[in-house]
Amino acid sequence: MDAEAAELKLLDTAERLFDERGVQSVGMDAIRTASGVSLKRLYQVFPSKDLLVEAVLRRRDETVRAALTAHGARVADGPYERALAVFDWLAGWFAEPEFRGCAFINTFGELGGVAPAVATIARDHKESLRAYLAEQTDALGAPPVLADQLALLANGAMAVAGITGSPEPAAQAKAAARVLLDAARP
Amino acid sequence: MDAEAAELKLLDTAERLFDERGVQSVGMDAIRTASGVSLKRLYQVFPSKDLLVEAVLRRRDETVRAALTAHGARVADGPYERALAVFDWLAGWFAEPEFRGCAFINTFGELGGVAPAVATIARDHKESLRAYLAEQTDALGAPPVLADQLALLANGAMAVAGITGSPEPAAQAKAAARVLLDAARP
DNA sequence: GCATCGGGAGAACGACCGTTCTCCCGATCG
């Protein structure tokens, strides 16, 4: 197994284990066993656990941004529908059997107070969601605060769906978002 | 120091340290040093760290429920104002200098996957917030889903305020809540 | 006054974790 394949397998494995059990409950040995990548190779590719954690979060950040944009472009035309489509995307995510909440909310809760890099990545990720929503609301001519409010609904849905295990918050948030969007129409 | 005073000091100290650094980053020795309670006494009162964590969360659960109810009864009359007052209470909380997010969201992210007791306490706590909001919306004759939606706004505000460090989400969520409440008026 | 008890301080213990090291094998290249 070459370095590139090892990196991919490590990121996949670490992301899955971190999502399931949190970061600190997963030892490097568990990642090695589950990935089949030797410890030597692991530390060649990611010289420390901190760097692996950050790499996992950064890749997830890019994945989510791309998926959201792609979903919006695919299923919706126009900013109104694209803003609402965010909540359909959430619904699909929440319905995945292994869903256990947003990795950024969860990891910030665990490490945000002691790992500034993690806190920064989480902050940037949440800002990117807000910015994506702001693109849509700006195009509608709605006031800027609407994007923040839609982001609150989305993040609240992630938190509550993670804790309760129910996918319903996506639909509830979508309905609320529609009310806010309609009320803000110029 | 007797057992009762030790328990109080331990809960206070542990809650503060857990909020600052997360649970797993805080050793029992740090709690002992910061609280001034000896290890022997600590393990007399809380026979394991797991039990201490659960006790901290359970006390916080009661504190928050009581504070929310008291705040609602004090500053507002009528269900409409009481529902909105929840977000004023959030604003005061977010403005505290040591605020670093909701303990239940944070601890669920860290331990929810490996500590079922923690997951249950977090779930119950979030359900109690929803139930409190449902009391208000029911009194207004609004459809039941409105309480869920207000809870999503509140939880989204907690998550975003924790991650960004800004208290603004409280006001943004309150404005959105007002729109939803007005739209649901029979 | 002396034996007893409970508690404080912190050392000690066993487990685990992140990281590094050792040993060995198989491939590559002259």
Next chain:
DNA sequence: CGATCGGGAGAACGGTCGTTCTCCCGATGC
């Protein structure tokens, strides 16, 4: 073919953590 290199498996190391144990002191009761 023989030397060299890179990597795999896992042992080893240093540190930390949760938990327990030891030692000592002061208070209490007869």
